[in-house]
Structure formats: structure tokens, C-alpha cells
Amino acid sequence: MRSGETNRRLIVFVFGLTAGYLLANWNSSSPGNRDRSSIYDRQPAVDSLYSHDDDTNHKIPGLTKKYFIDCGANTASSVLLFSETYPGAKDYIIHSFEIDERLRPYFTPFKQDSNLVVHCPEGVAKYEGDQTAYLEGAWYPGKMNANKDMQWGGGTLFVSLEEREAEDGGNRKLSRRVKVPLVDLSQWIQLNTRKEDYVILKLDVEGAEYGILRKMLDDNTFEWIDKLYGEFHEWQPTEFSMEEKEILYDDMATAGVYMLKWAGENRMFEDFDRMHTSLIPQNTPGLEWDVINSCSDRLRRGVTTPVTISIKIGMNAKAARRLVETIRAFRHFVPLTLFVYGDFVEQNPKLVKDWSDIYEIGIRAGSPLPQSYWQLQNDNILRMSIVSAEFRFKRLA
Structure with a gap:
């Protein structure tokens, strides 16, 4: 790390660390068991998916804008991870979608230092309209969430029958029920970005990803997407049967659409070590x-x-x-x-x-x-x- 224009020596050391901190644990955590979805068995190794950290060489010089579309933004954990560690993050316009209005204050500190647009409360789906969202209730002493003393944060559009009927919201304590506006994410991307832009999409939307990805394939919206991060929630109640999920996985692989793992709350994304x-x-x-x-x-x-x-x-x-x-x-x-x-x-x-x-x-x-x-x-x-x-x-x- 030496500047070619000055004699300054910015020699970088790491104080008192072993290299062990670089061996990240890629197991994503959530209520219940989040098993590695079979979609990943259909994907090539991460090093062969993307040839460059931020490959805009195929775009039109001078006309390309860069977007990070953060769906399922929670407590701005992905905004933090992206802003602090993603190469060239300051050049990106960030759109964060979150359905729980109570989490909006978490985004305030980032507005000064980044091009951040907050859509809260607003969810993403395969259609546009209003829908009931199931949100976690407030923390209280002794509250157990998925058998742990924890505050998960956020919510979902899809719940089990037990969670819908339980007064305390069931295993995940989804006791708050509110109507939230939804955007058709596939159409939103086509209307708000261009094919010549560089677009990174992150989907961590508690089961809504299946309908969204299905519609994006049908609408050819992946022509607008340069990189896809996210998480599949096979354990999560959705509108999709396992057979329909398997068909989606096959169609994604056939179309060359691959999703790298991203977990903002765990401070990880799958190609982190390749970039750093x-x-x-x-x-x-x-x-x-x-x-x-x-x-x-x-x-x-x-x-x-x-x-x-x-x-x-x-x-x-x-x-x-x-x-x-x-x-x-x-x-x-x-x-x-x-x-x-x-x-x-x-x-x-x-x-x-x-x-x-x-x-x-x-x-x-x-x-x-x-x-x-x-x-x-x-x-x-x-x-x-x-x-x-x-x-x-x-x-x-």
C-alpha cells in the first residue's frame, strides 16, 4: 500500500491478530433450521460465477449507474456490510426495502455518507398491492424466540397456521399484524434501472423470493441484473410446493441465474474472501x-x-x-x-x-x-x- 506520488509510507499491519479471523463461518442463522438449499447443488463454484468483483466492462462508459437493491433490509445490516466492505460501495445508489416501519431509524446514520433511498414500510413481492405483514412483537424479559432469548427483528408475508392463530405469534413471536404496501419487484427493477446500469440485487425476504424469482424469469428481468445475492428459505411457509421450488431451481440453472449467499446480520456474503x-x-x-x-x-x-x-x-x-x-x-x-x-x-x-x-x-x-x-x-x-x-x-x- 504505497502511494506512487508521495513518499508517505502507509504500510499496513494488523495489530495482534492471527489469520484465523479470516476463516469465516458461512452457516446462516435464523429461527428454525436453515438448511443449505438444493439450489446450490445446481450452481458452479463461486470463483467461476463472476470473473471480477465489480465487472462493468460490458457496460457503456459514462452512462452506467450502479445500484444495490436491498430487499429485506431489516436493521440496515446489509447497508452496513455493503458500505463498509464492498469494493466501490460509495459509487452505488442503495435502495432498501423493509416492511417493519419501526426499523426505519436504523437507516438514518447512513443517509449522510451514502446514496441511500429507504422504502419503509414497503415490501417486495411478485405483485403490487397491500398485504398483511406478520411482524415480531416488542422484546420483554423472558421472551423466547425460536427457543432462544433473542429479538429477531423484521417480519414476513408468509406464516404457518400456528403462527397466524397464536396470540403471541407462535414460534417466531410474530404478534403484530399490519397492512403494508408491496411493489412488484420485477416491474420496479425494469422501471427504475436500465440494462446498461450495473445492478446488484439482494433478496432476503423470508419466503417471498420464490414468487419474485419466478416472475423475474418470466419477465426476463434478469437482463437488468448483474449479480444476485440472497437466501432461500425452504423451511418458510410460502405459496410454493417443493415440486414448484425444484422447477424454479432448474429453470434458474438453465437460464444461468445463480444466487450467492448473503447474510447481513452475520456480516457475510459468499464471495467476500475472493474480493478480499x-x-x-x-x-x-x-x-x-x-x-x-x-x-x-x-x-x-x-x-x-x-x-x-x-x-x-x-x-x-x-x-x-x-x-x-x-x-x-x-x-x-x-x-x-x-x-x-x-x-x-x-x-x-x-x-x-x-x-x-x-x-x-x-x-x-x-x-x-x-x-x-x-x-x-x-x-x-x-x-x-x-x-x-x-x-x-x-x-x-
């Missing part, structure tokens, strides 16, 4: 807060050794500037490596650039966590944090 190659060998030693030090042994043997200092910079730019300037003012130059958060880089770009003229700059993570909390996070959260920080370093360089 790890620079850390898997046998890299070290743990957070550990210092690998051989200086004392060398001194005992009478061997002189140069001194270098590593400093973990927090989020207080004033205190950090004071410390670094103090060290810099000493008569003898002391090599420093300053480990900074991605958030710090974004908030203090000039300061970090000035430091990089003299010192090495390393990555801590995307944002701070209390001491000892870092290693408690799951692999996908750690991976997203590092990649997000890398993106901000690259923009600085």
Missing part, C-alpha cells in the same frame, strides 16, 4: 495485547540493538498528537509504528497523512472495542472490521 485476499499467513504467531520481544535476551548477551516503539492510538486525536510530537522532538530519532483505527483515519485524515511522512502507520481495526472484547467477537465481525479499516487506508493513500 488475506495478506496474513495462516501460521502468523501472536495474540492481542501480546508483545513479541527478543531485546532483553540480546542485551544479556551484550548485543546492542536498535529501539523501535509501537503505539496504539485511541480515538482522542488531541492526546495522540501531543504524544507523537513529544517523541518527535527528542534529539535522537526514534522509529515509531502508530496503530490507528479506521474511524480515526476517516476523522483525522490530514493528521494521519502528516504522521505517515515520518512514521509507519498500522491498522488496529475499524473502530474501538473495550479491552478483551475484541477476541470475543465472531470471525465475520473481525473480518469486516479489518476490511473496513483497509478501505479507509486505501482512500487516504
Whole structure:
């Protein structure tokens, strides 16, 4: 990560991490068991599906717009994942559809930093009109959702008979019933994007995906789609029989339509590692807060050794500037490596650039966590944090 136009050294390190955080767990979680659908048995390996992370070479230069259509947006988890880790995310217009109006505040922080259009409450389906949505009720102490003390969030257009009749909404606690407007997603895409645009569609719509994909195939709407992410919910009640689902899977494979897995709540999408190659060998030693030090042994043997200092910079730019300037003012130059958060880089770009003229700059993570909390996070959260920080370093360089 060296700039060819300056002498700044933005040498990226990862502070106190083993490469294990890159080994993501691709099991998507949900109420009940979300088994890997048989659709994936019909798909080629992910590396052969898309030859480039963001292949707009076949589009018309200067006329191409980029869209990320986020269906089943929930608490803006996919907006966060896409914005923080998808290459070129800032160039995309994001349309987020969510049926639960109570979740609208989660999108507010992203409107300032992205081209985000929020459709809430509004659902996607194979038709246009109003329909009853089954939404999760408020959390309360002792509430059990799918046999877990958890708040799932969001809702669905399709429920079982038990969930429809139960006062508490059944296993998923879908106790709120509201009428929501629906758009015919197939027609919406054709009316609001162009074939020359680059369009990424993400579908995580709790069973409505079967009707939507069927209609998109019938309408030839995949001529507008460049990349499809999402999740199939075979366990979810829908209007489709298993035989009809199998026919849909076959028709998708015949048409060359493939869906890569995406789970915003789990901070993963299927080709994440292909887009973000790890620079850390898997046998890299070290743990957070550990210092690998051989200086004392060398001194005992009478061997002189140069001194270098590593400093973990927090989020207080004033205190950090004071410390670094103090060290810099000493008569003898002391090599420093300053480990900074991605958030710090974004908030203090000039300061970090000035430091990089003299010192090495390393990555801590995307944002701070209390001491000892870092290693408690799951692999996908750690991976997203590092990649997000890398993106901000690259923009600085």
C-alpha cells in the first residue's frame, strides 16, 4: 500500500491478530433450521460465477449507474456490510426495502455518507398491492424466540397456521399484524434501472423470493441484473410446493441465474474472501495485547540493538498528537509504528497523512472495542472490521 506520488509510507499491519479471523463461518442463522438449499447443488463454484468483483466492462462508459437493491433490509445490516466492505460501495445508489416501519431509524446514520433511498414500510413481492405483514412483537424479559432469548427483528408475508392463530405469534413471536404496501419487484427493477446500469440485487425476504424469482424469469428481468445475492428459505411457509421450488431451481440453472449467499446480520456474503485476499499467513504467531520481544535476551548477551516503539492510538486525536510530537522532538530519532483505527483515519485524515511522512502507520481495526472484547467477537465481525479499516487506508493513500 504505497502511494506512487508521495513518499508517505502507509504500510499496513494488523495489530495482534492471527489469520484465523479470516476463516469465516458461512452457516446462516435464523429461527428454525436453515438448511443449505438444493439450489446450490445446481450452481458452479463461486470463483467461476463472476470473473471480477465489480465487472462493468460490458457496460457503456459514462452512462452506467450502479445500484444495490436491498430487499429485506431489516436493521440496515446489509447497508452496513455493503458500505463498509464492498469494493466501490460509495459509487452505488442503495435502495432498501423493509416492511417493519419501526426499523426505519436504523437507516438514518447512513443517509449522510451514502446514496441511500429507504422504502419503509414497503415490501417486495411478485405483485403490487397491500398485504398483511406478520411482524415480531416488542422484546420483554423472558421472551423466547425460536427457543432462544433473542429479538429477531423484521417480519414476513408468509406464516404457518400456528403462527397466524397464536396470540403471541407462535414460534417466531410474530404478534403484530399490519397492512403494508408491496411493489412488484420485477416491474420496479425494469422501471427504475436500465440494462446498461450495473445492478446488484439482494433478496432476503423470508419466503417471498420464490414468487419474485419466478416472475423475474418470466419477465426476463434478469437482463437488468448483474449479480444476485440472497437466501432461500425452504423451511418458510410460502405459496410454493417443493415440486414448484425444484422447477424454479432448474429453470434458474438453465437460464444461468445463480444466487450467492448473503447474510447481513452475520456480516457475510459468499464471495467476500475472493474480493478480499488475506495478506496474513495462516501460521502468523501472536495474540492481542501480546508483545513479541527478543531485546532483553540480546542485551544479556551484550548485543546492542536498535529501539523501535509501537503505539496504539485511541480515538482522542488531541492526546495522540501531543504524544507523537513529544517523541518527535527528542534529539535522537526514534522509529515509531502508530496503530490507528479506521474511524480515526476517516476523522483525522490530514493528521494521519502528516504522521505517515515520518512514521509507519498500522491498522488496529475499524473502530474501538473495550479491552478483551475484541477476541470475543465472531470471525465475520473481525473480518469486516479489518476490511473496513483497509478501505479507509486505501482512500487516504
